Amino acid sequence: MTVASVPRAPLTAGATPKSDDKLSKMKEIISDTNNNDISMNDDKSVSDKDLDQYINHYNEWKQSKAGKWSQELVERILGTKFDAEIKWKNVAMIGGLHFITAALFFVYVWDSTIITWVWGFIVGGCAGFGVTGGAHRLWTHRAYKAKLPLRIILMCCYCMAGQNSLYDWVRDHRIHHKYSETDADPHNSNRGFFFAHVGWLMLRKHPECIKKGRLIDMSDVLADPVIQFHEKHFVALKLLFTFVIPSMIPWYFFNEDFVLSFLANCLLRNALTLNFTWLVNSAAHIYGNRPYDKRIQPVENKAVSIVALGEGWHNYHHVFPWDYKAAELGNYSTNLTTFWLDLFAKIGWAYDMKEPSKDLVRRVIHKYGDGTHITTPIAQLKEVPEPDATKSQ
Numbered sequence: 001m002t003v004a005s006v007p008r009a010p011l012t013a014g015a016t017p018k019s020d021d022k023l024s025k026m027k028e029i030i031s032d033t034n035n036n037d038i039s040m041n042d043d044k045s046v047s048d049k050d051l052d053q054y055i056n057h058y059n060e061w062k063q064s065k066a067g068k069w070s071q072e073l074v075e076r077i078l079g080t081k082f083d084a085e086i087k088w089k090n091v092a093m094i095g096g097l098h099f100i101t102a103a104l105f106f107v108y109v110w111d112s113t114i115i116t117w118v119w120g121f122i123v124g125g126c127a128g129f130g131v132t133g134g135a136h137r138l139w140t141h142r143a144y145k146a147k148l149p150l151r152i153i154l155m156c157c158y159c160m161a162g163q164n165s166l167y168d169w170v171r172d173h174r175i176h177h178k179y180s181e182t183d184a185d186p187h188n189s190n191r192g193f194f195f196a197h198v199g200w201l202m203l204r205k206h207p208e209c210i211k212k213g214r215l216i217d218m219s220d221v222l223a224d225p226v227i228q229f230h231e232k233h234f235v236a237l238k239l240l241f242t243f244v245i246p247s248m249i250p251w252y253f254f255n256e257d258f259v260l261s262f263l264a265n266c267l268l269r270n271a272l273t274l275n276f277t278w279l280v281n282s283a284a285h286i287y288g289n290r291p292y293d294k295r296i297q298p299v300e301n302k303a304v305s306i307v308a309l310g311e312g313w314h315n316y317h318h319v320f321p322w323d324y325k326a327a328e329l330g331n332y333s334t335n336l337t338t339f340w341l342d343l344f345a346k347i348g349w350a351y352d353m354k355e356p357s358k359d360l361v362r363r364v365i366h367k368y369g370d371g372t373h374i375t376t377p378i379a380q381l382k383e384v385p386e387p388d389a390t391k392s393q
Contacts, residue, residue, distance in 0.1 A: 043217040054214045055207070084204040091202050097274075101267040108263055115254045116261070120269045123160060123246045125336070127273045128309045130157025132337040135166055136311070136326075139221055140173045143324035143354050144341065150349040151226045158230075159241035162270045163277070165234045170221050175212045177321055181285075181297045183208040189285035189297055197275075197282035242270065276307045284314035291373035292319045292328075292364055302334060310335030319364060324353045328361055329374065 063071070063085045071086045134154030137143045146154065155166070163169060172186045179185050183206045189196040195203075205213075221227050230237060246265035250256035288299030292315050304312030305327070311317070313327035313335075325338045332339035344350040365373045 041217045042215045043219065046215055051211065051214055055210060058210050061204075082203065084206065087202055087204060094198060094201065097267065097271055101263075101271045104263055105268060108260055111257065111260055112264065113256065115250055115256055116264050119246075119250050119254075119256075120264055123265060124269050124273055125309075126157045127160035127162075127269075128276065129337060129340055130154055130159070131161050131163070131169075131277055132309045132311055132326075133341055134158050135169045136173065137324055137337065137341070139166060139224070139227070140170045140177075141321050142220070143322050143326075144345075144350050145352040146344075147349045147351075148226070150344055151224070155226050155230050156237075156241060159237045160246065161273050161277070162238065162242040163274070166227055166230050167218065167221060171213050171216060171218055174216050174218075175209065176281075177318065178216070179208075179212055180318065184212040185209070186213075187281040189282065193282050193286060196285060197278045200281075242266070279304045280308050280311045280314065284308075284312050288312075288315070289372040290315045290370045291376070292316050292361075293368040294370035295368060305334045310337045319368075320356050320361070323355045325355060 067086065067088050070088060071082065074086070075081050134151075135158055138146055138151075138154060158166060158169075164172075176185050176187065181188055181190050186205065186209050187196045187200040188206075192199075243262075243266045246269065247258070247262045250261040250265075251258040284299060284301045284304045285297050286299065288301040290296070290299055296315070296318055298314035298318040300315050301312040304314075306312070310326055313329075316328050317323070317326045324341060325335065327335050327338070341350050341353070345353055362375070365376065369376065
């Protein structure tokens with residue numbers, strides 16, 4: 001599939017932090033439309049030899065004969081040809097989770113109690129906050145700083161989401177921003193809704209994605225002792241926070257049926273959490289308007305913002321990825337992540353909250369927006385229409 005290139009044009013920019021002037025040394029000229037030169041640098045220590053060895057090691061993985069046969073069978077049935085090898089293990093895990101969840105939902109939903117739904121909402125909210133407030137706004141974009149207790153909370157909440165390791169998440173998201181909608185983008189939305197949503201996890205990555213993933217600078221992430229602990233004990237932490245704790249607490253403390261508790265938290269809640277995150281990569285890149293920059297693919301999508309705790313204001317976010325709010329307008333009801341970050345800021349656990357100046361946002365809207373921003377005047381529209389001359393006569 002042909003990948004549309006992202007136009008590149010100079011954009012004069014400036015920013016002011018919420019608490020002090022920590023961004024005074026920020027570059028005045030941002031050379032790409034997604035404002036990523038600020039924090040998405042390459043690791044200069046990686047040599048060509050290191051890169052070749054990394055790519056060669058990745059290419060050692062080969063699809064089995066059974067995998068090739070299965071892929072050819074699927075291609076014949078669907079009448080299409082995939083542009084990469086299918087990762088059948090991932091297909092089995094992701095597909096199995098959704099199939100079993102859908103099949104058992106209508107069997108056990110009638111046995112659910114208020115405890116089932118309230119606890120699922122709490123765990124889902126914690127998991128979402130770990131992704132949005134931790135993996136995304138803190139560790140990927142450095143949109144604010146967090147003291148150790150908050151970083152530990154964010155790491156534990158992230159482990160409830162049942163996703164890849166924090167290192168992998170941050171790496172993939174950084175190259176998504178730096179090379180958005182190109183072959184190097186892990187979930188390039190130009191390859192279709194399904195690919196951007198979940199298909200990218202089921203196919204072998206594009207060679208450019210592998211290359212850029214090795215080059216992106218991750219030294220700041222690896223320097224965090226919380227990330228080091230997470231990487232060292234990733235499997236145990238994921239099992240504990242995604243499956244064991246969410247299932248055991250309703251059963252042990254509230255006398256919830258254990259099978260129901262397990263199915264509600266390990267299957268249904270987990271599947272919903274995953275899909276709410278994936279919608280940011282798919283729907284928020286396809287369905288919506290572009291009031292801040294019509295040159296780029298990401299859009300504003302209120303529905304995604306509600307289920308993804310404020311991550312659906314995506315056109316704004318790709319223009320100002322370092323804004324801790326990941327949005328300009330709206331209230332806490334469509335951006336719960338910002339509510340929690342502001343709360344932690346009040347007790348001093350979150351600080352140096354970065355956000356652009358109102359003047360910068362206004363100038364960007366005027367210069368690059370598609371005209372749908374709420375402050376954009378409606379041209380050639382009079383408050384009182386002229387009377388129809390024929391009817392007047």
